[in-house]
Amino acid sequence: MxxxxxxxxxxxxxxxxxxxxxxxxxxxxxxxxxxxxxxxxxxxxxxxxxxxxxxxxxxxxxxxxxxxxHPVIVDAVQRAAADGTSFGAPVEQEVQLAEMICQALPSVDMVRLVNSGTEACMSALRLARAFTGRSKIVKFAGNYHGHADGLLVQAGSGALTHGVPTSAGVPESYAAETLVAAYNELESVQILFDAWPSDIAAVIVEPVAGNMGVVPPADGFLDGLRRITESHGALLIFDEVITGFRVAYGGAQTLYGIAPDITTMGKIIGGGLPVGAYGGRADIMQMVAPLGPMYQAGTLSGNPLAVAAGVATLTEMQRxxxxxxxxxxxxxxxxxxxxxxxxxxxxxxxxxxxxxxxxxxxxxxxxxxxxxxxxxxxxxxxxxxxxxxxxxxxxxxxxxxxxxxxxxxxxxxxxxxxxxxxxxxxxxx
Missing domain, CATH: 3.90.1150.10 (Aspartate Aminotransferase, domain 1)
Structure with a gap:
């Protein structure tokens, strides 16, 4: 070679x-x-x-x-590029893509497009905190949700590979708001809720761990997370950046029959182009600006090339x-x-x-x-x-x-x- x-x-x-x-x-x-x-x-x-x-x-x-x-995706991108690569303004295809996502995921009433899985997860946590008025979140050791500061605590993926599970540059005060549980061990989650019963805004989880290698959820694990979060008034966030439209058209939540409050997506909804999304129940998503006080914005969100590729990809995936x-x-x-x-x-x-x-x-x-x-x-x-x-x-x-x-x-x-x-x-x- x-x-x-x-x-x-x-x-x-x-x-x-x-x-x-x-x-x-x-x-x-x-x-x-x-x-x-x-x-x-x-x-x-x-x-x-x-x-x-x-x-x-x-x-x-x-x-x-x-x-x-794939020729259908290439054609969609070429046709979109011929009309312009970025506007920072609404385009028809972003509405199409949003409709397709909401129709595919029963737990998602509304969705906001962003530019990456990292941005989607970061925004989802901000939204959970805004909706609940609480500050702490629970993640799982070995799960990776992008490189936002509060999520680089015992992360998987590249951080696990390189032996740096907690990144330099993350303030201790911020990292302290992230509580870490053991994936597939409900007892570790319950212990955290027992210690902070009114402080946890959300639990974020890869429904199928894909950043410490593929590790499926144990029987009853996802159901248990749904039960624990509901009983404490916290939100359940499924990070489906990898699993969304990959393990099933409606993602892992459809495969396992669990409805999270918020879902994050990426990768496949743009056919490989830079894109991400977060969505959930209407009452939660109405907290997002301009409807509500939770601010999030991006010039390239809903980029015409990415959404054209996404619409073409999801259309093909339904064949x-x-x-x-x-x-x-x-x-x-x-x-x-x-x-x-x-x-x-x-x-x-x-x-x-x-x-x-x-x-x-x-x-x-x-x-x-x-x-x-x-x-x-x-x-x-x-x-x-x-x-x-x-x-x-x-x-x-x-x-x-x-x-x-x-x-x-x-x-x-x-x-x-x-x-x-x-x-x-x-x-x-």
């Missing part, structure tokens, strides 16, 4: 960009080596600047359920058989990988929910952050490079999710499973 051009670009980037990347996990520090600089993508594949071809299981970290450069195809592809892939690991007698666990999955170098089961952290990240790094050399691009971290798209063919899956077997054999040498 040639990496000359990527190496040159990485060296240049490190002169002008901290760490040479604009998001930490891209630096490959968790797995070492030089990150390939991607030149283009099409369907289930990406090509780097050195001409190396990879079957891609990142999909821009989840939103590309239709694959790269008959899309989610059945995603499910079948993910099952075939993960069952094949599990068989390859078993054949190699390599301790492992594969967690999967719908079309998102993680393979852990850990005999499992894995239902908690503590169990996730027992995975062998060093051997994962070796495995990652062995897969990359065989033309398969997976997450450059043991603590991230993988994704399939409708563009992945049976041939892609068979080739990937074969690469897994070869990669595991190489680790033994």
């Amino acid at each position: 040639q990496q000359q051009r990527s190496q040159q670009l990485f060296e240049r980037a490190q002169r002008f960009i901290p760490g040479g990347v604009n998001s930490p996990v891209r630096s490959f520090r968790a797995v070492e080596g030089t990150p390939p600089f991607i030149a283009r993508g099409n369907g289930a594949r990406v090509w780097d600047v050195d001409g190396n071809e990879y079957i891609d299981y990142l999909g821009s970290w989840g939103p590309l359920a239709l694959g790269h450069a 008959p058989g899309v989610y059945d195809q995603l499910e079948a592809t993910a099952v075939r892939l993960t069952e094949g990988i599990a068989h390859a690991f078993a054949t190699a007698e390599m301790p492992s666990t594969i967690n999967r929910v719908a079309s998102m999955f993680t393979g852990f170098f850990n005999p499992g089961p894995i239902t908690s952050l503590a169990q996730v952290e027992q995975s062998d990240a060093a051997i994962y790094g070796r495995y990652f490079h062995a897969m990359l050399e065989r033309g398969v691009y997976i997450a450059p971290s043991q603590f991230e999710a993988g994704f399939v798209s409708i563009a992945h063919t049976a041939s892609d899956i068979d080739r990937t499973i074969a690469a897994v077997g070869e990669a595991l054999s190489s680790l033994e040498r």
Whole structure:
């Protein structure tokens, strides 16, 4: 595998960009080596600047359920761009996208579009505090909700990978308003409400954890959160930035039959373009300016390119058989990988929910952050490079999710499973 051009670009980037990347996990520090600089993508594949071809299981970290450069999405963006790239004013497609989101998620009466998942979660917490008049929030260790100050407390994703669960620059006084519970352990949540029964504005949770690897909710966990929050007058926020329209058209809340008070979204509702959203019950959303006193604004919110891509994506996702195809592809892939690991007698666990999955170098089961952290990240790094050399691009971290798209063919899956077997054999040498 040639990496000359990527190496040159990485060296240049490190002169002008901290760490040479604009998001930490891209630096490959968790797995070492030089990150390939991607030149283009099409369907289930990406090509780097050195001409190396990879079957891609990142999909821009989840939103590309239709694959790269889907012609319908490309056409929508091109047509929108021809009419102008930004107005800072209302456009018709943002109304369309808002309607589609509200129709898909029964818990969402109204929605506000923003520019990223981070912005959506940050705004949702401000809204919860405004609505309840309370200041504290509960999050879960290993759940990641973006890089807003109050949420970088025992975060997952890149923070977990790089061993910096609490960011420098976050004031202790602000971090003190964030209470941390254990994912999948209701008792840890109840303890916090017992200690601060009238101070907690909201509980925010990834209904399916996707930033410490994929960890599904335990039976009764989400129901328990709904029950605890309702009994204490607090709000329940589902962070569906990853799971929204990925695990089901109506998100994880539809999959598990739980109605949160506020939902945050991102990624897929813009077809891979920068976009996010938060929405919920009408009485809560009417707190948002200009209707209410909770201020939030953004020139690029409802950007015509992003909303055009979002409308096109959600329209395609409603076509008959899309989610059945995603499910079948993910099952075939993960069952094949599990068989390859078993054949190699390599301790492992594969967690999967719908079309998102993680393979852990850990005999499992894995239902908690503590169990996730027992995975062998060093051997994962070796495995990652062995897969990359065989033309398969997976997450450059043991603590991230993988994704399939409708563009992945049976041939892609068979080739990937074969690469897994070869990669595991190489680790033994």
